[in-house]
Amino acid sequence: MTAKVEEIRLNLPHIELAAHLFGPEDGKPVLALHGWLDNAMSFARLAPKLDGLRIVALDFAGHGHSAHRAAGASYLLWDYAYDVLAVAEQLGWERFSLLGHSMGAIVSVLLAGAMPERIERLALIDGLVPFTGEADKAPEKLGEALKAQLALPNKRKPVYEAIDRAVEARMKGVGAVSREAAELLARRGLMPVPGGFTWRSDARLTLPSPLRLTRAHAFAFVQALQCPVSLVLAQGGMLAAEPGVRKILEGRPFAVHELPGGHHLHLDDEPGAEAVAAIFRSFLLE
Known part of the structure; x- marks a missing residue:
């Protein structure tokens, strides 16, 4: 698998982020957002096909190669949404599309719901809304997070x-992946340390959320979407079997594709990447 990709650094006012850049300078602008504990290599197969x-x-x-947040800072979904917006500002992109997988898809929905004037299209892969929690469980969840x-x-x-x-280990982790996928993610996600290798990711990423949106909160963000949405559901993924997802999608003008x-x-493999690309290729160019 070979594709022309450029490594870039984005010096935002509050943090430095790393990224892979694909496609022509005059191409339609798209920010691609990976899932939890993944990195930019998540799009190594898909992006060259778009x-x-x-x-x-x-x-x-x-x-990946992005900086860790300062001591005392957090990794909440809305923090990521601000990062994405700050990247768009630096790139000079007033309107742009979002291509998101898993957590990246969730961040995409939150940002597009909150600032619909900035987002042109949403291409989502096996992700839609965050895990929710109702008010009666909030004190318990905050206590767990603080401990x-x-x-x-x-x-x-x-x-x-x-x-x-x-x-x-990555093949068997949350959201199990093929060996080839794990090798791609590890290529960017590992660093040498005494005794071998460990993950570059910030240990704080594994902390439980101190506060979760309620179902009503999550649904409100989906209802607030104004741009065209194309959602790929993996038949063996995390969303296809969730009845709550079907309820959220009910009556919404989204294009939903089960693969x-x-x-x-x-x-995971080239056929899977091509199947997703076949759905998003024309959608993101419209």
């Missing part, structure tokens, strides 16, 4: 003696 687009595939803060934060200094990342061991494959169907 001709005519200027795709900036970000490493979210705390992921986890206090315990974090004593938590150590795993160290793998060889890259193959890290790849095998065979797992949660990372756009990265």
